[in-house]
Amino acid sequence: MIIEEVFSSRGRVRILRILSEIGELNISELARRAGLNYATAKVHLQILKDAGLITHKSFGRIRIFRFNEDNRKAIMIRKLMEVWEQENSGDSKEV
Amino acid sequence: MSYGSVFRDETKLDINYTPPELQHRNIQFKLLNEYFRHAIMTPGKMTQRVIITGKIGTGKTVLTQHFGRSITREAQQRHINLHYIHVNCRQNKGSFFLILQKIVAHFHPGFPKRGYSAEELLQTLMQILDDQNTYLIITLDELESLIQNEGSEPMYKLSRIEETRLKESRRLSLICILRELSWLSKLDASTRSTLQNNIIQLDSYTKTQLQDILNDRIKSAFKQGTVPFETVILAAELGEEEDGNARYAIELLWRAGKYTDAEGGKEVAPEHVRRAAGSVYSTMRKDEISTLDYHKKLFLLGIARRFQQTRSAHITTGEAEESYKIVCEEFDKKARGHTQLWKYMKELTTLGVIKAEPSPSNSVGKTTLIGLPRIAAVDLEKELNNMLKSTGEDTSDDN
């Protein structure tokens, strides 16, 4: 999958950020926190999963998605997000 | 700690503090380890169920917590994936669902809060254990509350879950904590028989044992030389009178220390302990009362008020009910029915907040008398008023 596919959507980046911070969540909660509707969240999750950035686990009817700690791309994205956060907070201090 | 206090570190006297060392529970600690030997030696070959029983403040909770720490440490050294989870049933409102949810959240903090049954949660838990090749010891603390709330079903399911998975490894073991073994009679016969093979009884502490517990705690909680020998003895004596309750003795010391500080004194005197004993409305009870459902609080408030209107040592259930109705009116709530109140009364009795006893047989009709053994009605009312004000109505009320 090409990188544009992942980063071309606010929703997907949002989900990645949430999972990167929290570790794992179910769809409804993810959707709520990302401000997405359930169906949209589901589509995004599928794409992120195909890209190998997240994994999921099923328990009966419950599905839990989690950030894929074993994926190098995922790890780098998390790093990027952290750096981004830090630099941003630095910016606001300078203002 | 501030200058001029007798305390070195007050948090060491907190009810939730777990001391690094246990006094006088060595035999029971070893026994518990013995029961779980196989979890270390041959993990997965069998499961274990142990009951721990003893009166209030005899160290049931602290003993199991110590055991949990020590066994997980040992398992770690042997590269066995063993977890220990301690759940207080009462703090989870005696709900099997909430208890299981707490256990599942230990492994998956992101697990959703609703949308499935207790059954599914139990299956989920077993799946997690299988997936992660993990063994688990659950301590169900204050199990009374679960049995009272949901009867024998949860324990039945918990004790059967392993049997329905014949081929796989045995993963789930249980430690059940009960103040009174008589609660076992509420379970069905087969569950009872799987549970009651291994019972560890914690006898009430004697005065000298309490002294040792206190002295050990004083070392870390109070500044050196601020708690003289006589003070410790008195607190231990009073603790022994309260059924050998270590929590009570520790709390007495804490309060006595508070009085000392308030006076600007340098030493905690026996007089401070006496004063503490007079005013103690144990923090333990406060904790128990604060987790009661809204209407149970109202009922208790009714009782507390009624006691202030009478000089008698008891009130009748009829009086309690009447008083509760008045309280309900004041709080603008619809009063619960008679059968419900009867249940409340039983629960409050179990908690030890009130005492219910049949009236002397020669009196007319059969009625139950309610006593308020250890708490001053005024204090109880004050406490409840505060709680009711701050919490408001709890909508996840019981049935």
Ligand SMILES: Nc1ncnc2c1ncn2[C@@H]1O[C@H](COP(=O)(O)OP(=O)(O)OP(=O)(O)O)[C@@H](O)[C@H]1O
């Ligand atoms: N053997 C001991 N050594 C050191 N501290 C102890 C010992 N036994 C009890 N304590 C302390 O006394 C207090 C009460 O103990 P604990 O909470 O374990 O009692 P419990 O039997 O669980 O009471 P309850 O029936 O009310 O739940 C705690 O603060 C605990 O740390």
Ligand SMILES: [Mg+2]
């Ligand atoms: Mg306890």
